[in-house]
Structures are given as C-alpha cells and as structure tokens.
Amino acid sequence: MTLDKLADLTGSSKSYIWELENKNPPRPSAEKLAKIAEQLETTIEFLLDEGDELSQEDAADARFYRQYRKMDSATKAKVRQIIKLWDEDT
Template identity: 55%
Template structure:
C-alpha cells in the first residue's frame, strides 16, 4: 500500500501516464520541484501546490497528505467529484442527475 506523500504522487502520476515535466506544467510548477516532492521525506509543499497537484491527479489534497492511509484512492476521487459538482451551476447538476437516473435504469 502506498503511504507517503511522494509515493502517492508518483503512483498517481504514473497511473495517468504523466511525465514529471507534464505534471509540473499542468500543476504550474517545475520538474525539479515535482521530483523533490516525490523523493524528499518529508516534503514541505505549500497548500496551493498540493491543491494544484491533487487537481491534476484527480484526487484530493486530503488523500495525498493522509500518512495513515485512512482514505482510499476511490473515496478521494468521489470527494473530488463531489467538490466539482458542488461548484456547478444548477443546469449542469440537473444534467448529471438525469444521467445518473438513466444509468440506474439499466
């Protein structure tokens, strides 16, 4: 089980088939900074950097920072989805609700 902050970033980055350069660009950081986060123990990232990296990796900052592995990757994805859902306008929320209703009928 992946447990450290850096191991989680590396595992999620590889799962998404992103290079260090690609993750750095998408998270508005540098390749060397991402490398340091993946390899230094303990890392000292800012909350803003953690949030950007988590967003790019499709997870939450809580999941990345959870050193006791209390939150699964799937739960983190669900929480990230719900946070996005909460910020959507009502018409988009209604579309998602309709899609879920259709999926449940199958």
C-alpha cells in the same frame, strides 16, 4: 501523468515535483498542494497520506465531484436525472 506535464500544469519545475515525490518529508505550500491535487484529480489529504487512509472509492468520489462542479447546468441536470433513474431501479 509525467513529471514534466504535472510541473507545467502546476507552475512548478520538474525537479520540484521530483523532490515532493522522493524527499522525506516534503514541504510544499498549501497552494502548491491544492494545484497538484486538482491536476491529479485527488485530495490534499490523499497526497499527504494523513489520518485515516483515503480509500480508492473516496478518491474516485472526490474526482467525480470536481468534474461535476465544472459541468454546465444542463449537463448537471442530466447527471442528476441519471442518478435518480438509477436509484429507482435499486
């Protein structure tokens, strides 16, 4: 994702996003961090690189869950059925 696109999606300026990426230490608001994390499909913890390092697998799980939450009920039911079938095979 480009700086321009992320800035647009989060209601920020391109220079602000650049500063967050390059300034040490960045000082974004919690609200801005949440918007950026959502658009990048990751967690705030991953962006801040705090505590235990978030694995790529954990970040992928977080992205999947955010996508799942946005699904309609019928699609969620299909996903749950696929997971159930997968579990039966293992």
